Structure formats: structure tokens, C-alpha cells
Amino acid sequence: MFDIVISNGKIMDGSGTLPYRGSIGIKGDMILKIEATTSLSGKRIIDAEGMVVSPGFVDIHGHSDYFLLVNPEAESKVRQGVTTEIGGNCGYSAAPIFGEEACEREVEYRKQFSLDLNWHTVQEYSELLKRIGISINFAILLGHNTIRASVMGKENRNPSKKELEDMCIAVEKGMNEGAFGLSTGLIYSPACFSEIAEMVALNNVVKRYKGVFTTHMRSEDDLVLEAINEVIEVARQTHVPLQISHLKTSRERNWNKLDRMFQVIERAIDEGLDITCDRYPYIASNTGLQAILPDWTTEGDKETRVNRLRNETVREKIKNEIVKKHPEPDYWKTIVISTVVSEKNNKYEGMSIADSASMVGKEPFDFTMDVLIEEEMNVSANYFTMSEDNLVKIYRKPYIMIGSDAACRADYGPLAEGNPHPRAFGT
Structure with missing residues (x-):
């Protein structure tokens, strides 16, 4: 007899097969049986009639790095069925962080959430999450913007040889401590001051650890085609898998560029590059x-x-x-x-x-x-800048997946304040 049986649900098991009506047998914290039957017996029966039963979702693009420290329950994530989030996106990660960047962030988050930044490395941050006990699995990307600001501040110039070496050392250490890759936010300071050579150098380190490169591109409106070519060139030179974040064409004058964007991406894929994208299901974005x-x-x-x-x-x-x-x-x-x-x-x-x-x-x-x-x-x-028709076209592409682009929120406490983008609860 199982401890828990979920019965009568429409099972979508994640294998790509068609949904089927069946039951799931659970003993302790392990799923021991999944089958197309309603006859499994258990101490507790959960009737899932009219519902879909599936594995937990992976939110491929999230921003809960600091918010998990305020709400470890990750309310808005688990209420959507998210059990794993990839954080540290758009160039900003909770770790590694040091120098004046750490001081600036601590002032900011202490003012908002009474948080103390008592970590600097990926290992220290990961150990903190384990100590407080979070409800989801959390994988971190190394934020290019965070690392650059930690090493050389928000200066509008190329790094010196020593500074670039220090950034590469930070990436090496972070990857060695369990990070999944590197993210960059090229519309944000200080990554907006970086050039391809800098991204190539950092991603050559990521490549050694079989990590990924995710990017909020330098433009998502008037120069979006140039921006796509830039990040594809980084992938071409490093052979690191590329994930283009929240693919979009902003402002009506650019909506007609979508098919050309697809062509650029698909030519690169045909060339042998590993390229995927993500997008949230809304036509308004959110940022500072x-x-x-x-x-x-x-x-x-x-x-x-x-x-x-x-x-x-x-x-x-x-x-x-x-x-x-x-x-x-x-x-x-x-x-x-x-x-x-x-x-x-x-x-x-x-x-x-x-x-x-x-x-x-x-x-x-x-x-x-x-x-x-x-x-x-x-x-x-x-920012209400996007096209509903383009959103449908984007989701029809097999190399594009759903990502919320949201931090976890809650309907109580500090994370209930403000009017956040609905993608936080409704992706």
C-alpha cells in the first residue's frame, strides 16, 4: 500500500507522450509507480478528477536571488507548480559579489527588506539558502554585470588586462562552486560598456565547465537584429550554448523584424550552434x-x-x-x-x-x-511595447521555451507590496 495515491488525474509525465488518465503511487518522498489505472490503493487518496498531474515546472528565467531570502517559501513560484528556478539572469546574480558593488547592494536591500549581505561567493550564498531552507530547487548563473561592477565599478571603458583576469578568476571560482553558467544584461550598467572580446574571454572559462551563456541583449527594439548577431558571434567564437532571454521586438515600428530575427537564429542553429530562447506570455515587460x-x-x-x-x-x-x-x-x-x-x-x-x-x-x-x-x-x-500576434509566433518555435522573468512574490509581507508584473504569479 502506498502512503499517498493521486488518482483520476490527466497525467502529463514530461516524456512527450500524449496525456493519459491514471494514478500515481507515492511512498515516503518517492514516486514509486505511475500507471494508467485507477486501482492503486493508499493510506491517503487524492482525487485529481478534472485536473492535470505533471512533474514540477522549471522556470528557466527567474530573478529570485535576493527575494528567496525574504520569502523562502517562494509562494508565487510554487503556486504555479514551479519546483526549480534558474536565477542570476540578465547579468545580476546574488553571487559572486564583492567590493563597492557589494556595499551598494547591501544598502539597497537593507533599506527595502532589512537584508544583510553576509556572503560573497557562490558557495557562501548556496550554504545560506540551505540553512534557511527554501521550498524550490535553485540554480544560479553568474551575473556578468555583478562581476564587472565588483571588479572595476560601473566605469565606461574596457577592462585592463588585470581586471579581465580578475573577472575570469571570479567566473572560474563561481563555476567551480556550482554555478550553471554566465548571464549578461547588455542594456544595463556596467555590461552596456563591454565589448565582444570581454564576453568571449569570460565564456571561454564557462566552456571548460560545460556551462551556458544567457543574455539580455543590448537592444530589443531598434537595433535588435544587430544585438542578436552580437551574441551569436560570442557563441560562435566560444561554442558555449546560448540562451537568448525573453525574445521580443519592442515598439510597434520593430514588430515586423520578428521573421528576420528567426532567420538569423535559425541560420546559426543550422550552422551547428546550440541556441535556444525564452519568453514570458505577456506583451508588457518590466524592468527599472x-x-x-x-x-x-x-x-x-x-x-x-x-x-x-x-x-x-x-x-x-x-x-x-x-x-x-x-x-x-x-x-x-x-x-x-x-x-x-x-x-x-x-x-x-x-x-x-x-x-x-x-x-x-x-x-x-x-x-x-x-x-x-x-x-x-x-x-x-x-513597459507596454509588444505585439500579441508576435507572441503567438514566438511560442510556435521549437527552440523557444517559457520563462517568467520574475522574482518570487507573496501575498503577504514585504513581497506583497507594489504592483508587480502579473508574470510573477501568472506565467
Whole structure:
């Protein structure tokens, strides 16, 4: 007799076979039998009539690195059936982290969640997760942005020979301690200042450990084709498996580029490169509000970056660049504030930049700069820029999988605050 029997469910066993009606016998913490029958006996019977029974899902693209320390139960993940998450995506990982980057992150997360960063290495971080006991399996990627900032700060230049060696050493140590690969966020500082040669050097280390390279590309809008070619070139030079994160074409003027993106990717696959992609099932993205700023504004430590926005000459230059890139009249209506840190500005959560600015009698650009200053850059936003038709086309490709691009959330405690992207609970 089994301890638990799940019966009458539609079983999707993950093998690729068609679903079938059957029962699952469990003893202790082991599944001992799966078969197309409803006659298994057990001490406890769970009737799954009208439900699907499947293995736990792997969230291939997550951001729960720090949030797991706030909510080890990973509520929003397990409620969707996720039992494994790949974290450390888009260039930002909880480890390895050291130097001024560790100090800046500690200030940020202590302010938001009262967290202390009492680790520096992948091993120390992994041991912390084991001690607190998390409800999901968690695999970490090494964040290129985190490592670069730890070694050389957020400087707009190529690394010196010594700095590149130090980054490679950090990657080597992280891979040796169990990381699955390297991620980079090429639209974010400081990876936005990096070139192909730097990524090749780091991925040559990853290759030795049979790891993967995942990337939030340098552009997902006007220069998306150039961005795809850039990361494919890294894969071509290193022969590291490439995962393109949250594949998309942002802004309506770029929606017609999707078929050409497919062609570029599929030619590379035919060439023999190992390339896959992921995407969340929504047409709005979510990232920091500071992502709208030109790359040159993101150099330096947080105090420098914030003070830069106070300079009227700099603001005028930023404004001109944003208007040139986004001349569409409804631009500020497509950006909706998701979360802020201060109580002063939480009234704007769930409102567009256009509506928020109107409420306080400011121009949208000035409102945006002011709220970034007041929140010390800690503002996230939803960007409504994508096509539903393109989303369907993306999911029809066999090399594209689902990934939430979300950190774990909860409906209680600190992770219930704000208006996060619905993908956190609904992917």
C-alpha cells in the first residue's frame, strides 16, 4: 500500500507522450509507480478528477536571488507548480559579489527588506539558502554585470588586462562552486560598456565547465537584429550554448523584424550552434525605470548617477536623446510605474508616467527624473511595447521555451507590496 495515491488525474509525465488518465503511487518522498489505472490503493487518496498531474515546472528565467531570502517559501513560484528556478539572469546574480558593488547592494536591500549581505561567493550564498531552507530547487548563473561592477565599478571603458583576469578568476571560482553558467544584461550598467572580446574571454572559462551563456541583449527594439548577431558571434567564437532571454521586438515600428530575427537564429542553429530562447506570455515587460536613460548616464556609483540627474544641462541632453529615440506621442503612456521604495511616491504605483505627471502638474520627462532622484533609482516599471500576434509566433518555435522573468512574490509581507508584473504569479 502506498502512503499517498493521486488518482483520476490527466497525467502529463514530461516524456512527450500524449496525456493519459491514471494514478500515481507515492511512498515516503518517492514516486514509486505511475500507471494508467485507477486501482492503486493508499493510506491517503487524492482525487485529481478534472485536473492535470505533471512533474514540477522549471522556470528557466527567474530573478529570485535576493527575494528567496525574504520569502523562502517562494509562494508565487510554487503556486504555479514551479519546483526549480534558474536565477542570476540578465547579468545580476546574488553571487559572486564583492567590493563597492557589494556595499551598494547591501544598502539597497537593507533599506527595502532589512537584508544583510553576509556572503560573497557562490558557495557562501548556496550554504545560506540551505540553512534557511527554501521550498524550490535553485540554480544560479553568474551575473556578468555583478562581476564587472565588483571588479572595476560601473566605469565606461574596457577592462585592463588585470581586471579581465580578475573577472575570469571570479567566473572560474563561481563555476567551480556550482554555478550553471554566465548571464549578461547588455542594456544595463556596467555590461552596456563591454565589448565582444570581454564576453568571449569570460565564456571561454564557462566552456571548460560545460556551462551556458544567457543574455539580455543590448537592444530589443531598434537595433535588435544587430544585438542578436552580437551574441551569436560570442557563441560562435566560444561554442558555449546560448540562451537568448525573453525574445521580443519592442515598439510597434520593430514588430515586423520578428521573421528576420528567426532567420538569423535559425541560420546559426543550422550552422551547428546550440541556441535556444525564452519568453514570458505577456506583451508588457518590466524592468527599472532608469532603463530609459542613455548608457552614458549609468556610469559611476549610485550617488554619482543620482546627482547627474539634478544637473539641468545633463537633463536637457537626456531629454533630447529620449525624444529622438521615442518620438511617438503616447510614449509616456506606455510606461506604468510598478514599484517604488518610499511611501511618498507609492501613490503612483499602477499609474502611467503620463497620468502621474499630469496629477502633479509636471511634464512627463521632468516627473520621471524627479522620481528617479527621490527613489535613488529604485523604481521599477511595466513597459507596454509588444505585439500579441508576435507572441503567438514566438511560442510556435521549437527552440523557444517559457520563462517568467520574475522574482518570487507573496501575498503577504514585504513581497506583497507594489504592483508587480502579473508574470510573477501568472506565467
